[in-house]
Amino acid sequence: MKYYINEPYLKGKEKEYVLDVIESGWLSVKGKHTKIFEEKFAEMVGVKYALAVQSGTAALHTALLALGVKKGDKVVIPNYTCAGNISSVLQCQATPIILDVEKDTFGLDAELFEEFLKYEKPKVVMIVHIYGFPAKDTKRIAEICKRENIFLLEDCCEAHGSELEGKKLGSFGDISVFSVRSEKMIAVGEGGLILTDNKELIDKALYWASRASPYRGDEHPYWWKYSYEDVGMNYLMPHLLGAIGRAQIENFDEILARKRKVGEKYKSCLQNIEGIKLQKKIQNSNPCYWLNMIIFEDEPKERVREIGKQLLKEQIEIRPAFWPLGDQKIFREFAFGNQDIGNHLFEKGLVLPSSVFLSKNDCEGVEEIVDVLLKIKNEL
Numbered sequence: 001m002k003y004y005i006n007e008p009y010l011k012g013k014e015k016e017y018v019l020d021v022i023e024s025g026w027l028s029v030k031g032k033h034t035k036i037f038e039e040k041f042a043e044m045v046g047v048k049y050a051l052a053v054q055s056g057t058a059a060l061h062t063a064l065l066a067l068g069v070k071k072g073d074k075v076v077i078p079n080y081t082c083a084g085n086i087s088s089v090l091q092c093q094a095t096p097i098i099l100d101v102e103k104d105t106f107g108l109d110a111e112l113f114e115e116f117l118k119y120e121k122p123k124v125v126m127i128v129h130i131y132g133f134p135a136k137d138t139k140r141i142a143e144i145c146k147r148e149n150i151f152l153l154e155d156c157c158e159a160h161g162s163e164l165e166g167k168k169l170g171s172f173g174d175i176s177v178f179s180v181r182s183e184k185m186i187a188v189g190e191g192g193l194i195l196t197d198n199k200e201l202i203d204k205a206l207y208w209a210s211r212a213s214p215y216r217g218d219e220h221p222y223w224w225k226y227s228y229e230d231v232g233m234n235y236l237m238p239h240l241l242g243a244i245g246r247a248q249i250e251n252f253d254e255i256l257a258r259k260r261k262v263g264e265k266y267k268s269c270l271q272n273i274e275g276i277k278l279q280k281k282i283q284n285s286n287p288c289y290w291l292n293m294i295i296f297e298d299e300p301k302e303r304v305r306e307i308g309k310q311l312l313k314e315q316i317e318i319r320p321a322f323w324p325l326g327d328q329k330i331f332r333e334f335a336f337g338n339q340d341i342g343n344h345l346f347e348k349g350l351v352l353p354s355s356v357f358l359s360k361n362d363c364e365g366v367e368e369i370v371d372v373l374l375k376i377k378n379e380l
């Protein structure tokens with residue numbers, strides 16, 4: 001490929017810290033670099049506590065367990081997102097309720113959420129900030145949750161460093177999660193984090209992610225080490241990955257600045273092209289532009305797919321939009337209401353290369369991608 005969807009930016013102290021881990025001989029969990037990674041991540045988001053685990057999906061599962069989600073509970077999720085949002089709910093034996101998203105930022109629609117509340121009260125609602133764009137109804141949903149005593153879980157897997165009204169995403173909910181898998185802006189390979197201001201919640205997260213043992217080292221007699229109180233998980237992040245994470249977060253300002261440059265460039269090249277719509281940056285927000293998606297408003301899905309195929313032939317990596325969860329056979333029973341916007345995005349959307357390296361030479365790569373894209377579209 002000439003242009004990639006995403007590439008990790010390994011230009012900091014990754015090698016130095018990884019070598020340090022190897023020399024230290026400590027490969028396991030709760031490593032010194034992992035601890036620093038967690039502290040710096042919490043500081044970046046502006047919350048008190050962070051816990052690093054092995055994936056964003058593991059972070060979602062652990063966060064739900066920490067919130068006390070169990071069989072019979074309902075968890076509201078948006079349809080336009082990753083499978084991790086629904087699998088984590090089902091792993092808790094709870095029931096997901098899939099709602100359609102709104103058309104501007106592709107986040108959970110507060111109107112539909114209020115509509116659902118007329119029938120039932122969920123224990124948790126997840127909002128997802130898709131492609132790094134703050135979900136339009138974040139504040140309204142947070143207010144409803146407060147009023148109705150519902151937990152708000154913010155999924156910031158794609159939104160490292162994004163801001164809304166001067167506050168970082170990940171600080172609006174009771175608990176939030178991030179993914180740091182290789183394609184994300186802070187990338188360790190496979191990994192995730194749980195963040196919260198609530199000490200009790202982070203302690204519970206640690207409990208569930210470390211096999212649900214009450215044993216806490218010096219606090220307890222040594223023979224408690226293999227005692228268990230629940231069926232827990234072994235989810236904590238190993239030290240080598242924590243070392244990469246530490247180097248990544250120390251270099252994050254640069255990664256974020258480059259990604260924003262790429263996103264702004266796409267915006268200036270595409271915002272006035274008829275028939276092409278971009279994801280909306282809402283007022284008082286500063287997205288991280290993790291991915292840049294375009295929507296061909298007037299093209300039938302067959303033509304959108306053909307444009308995608310031709311871009312791939314030109315060595316320009318593209319990605320399809322999410323297939324809405326509520327429209328998939330195995331999950332359809334959990335859909336509440338229609339899934340029209342999610343389906344519209346799926347049929348008309350195309351995700352363009354958004355690599356951090358596209359920021360080179362005043363984003364000339366973005367210009368080339370847009371030229372090829374428009375040529376294909378016009379000649380098809």
Ligand SMILES: Cc1ncc(COP(=O)(O)O)c(C=O)c1O
Pocket residue numbers: 055056057058081082084085128155157158179180181190191192
């Ligand atoms: C919005 C969202 N939530 C959850 C996840 C799950 O994260 P992971 O792939 O690290 O398990 C992803 C994917 O990375 C995602 O994009």
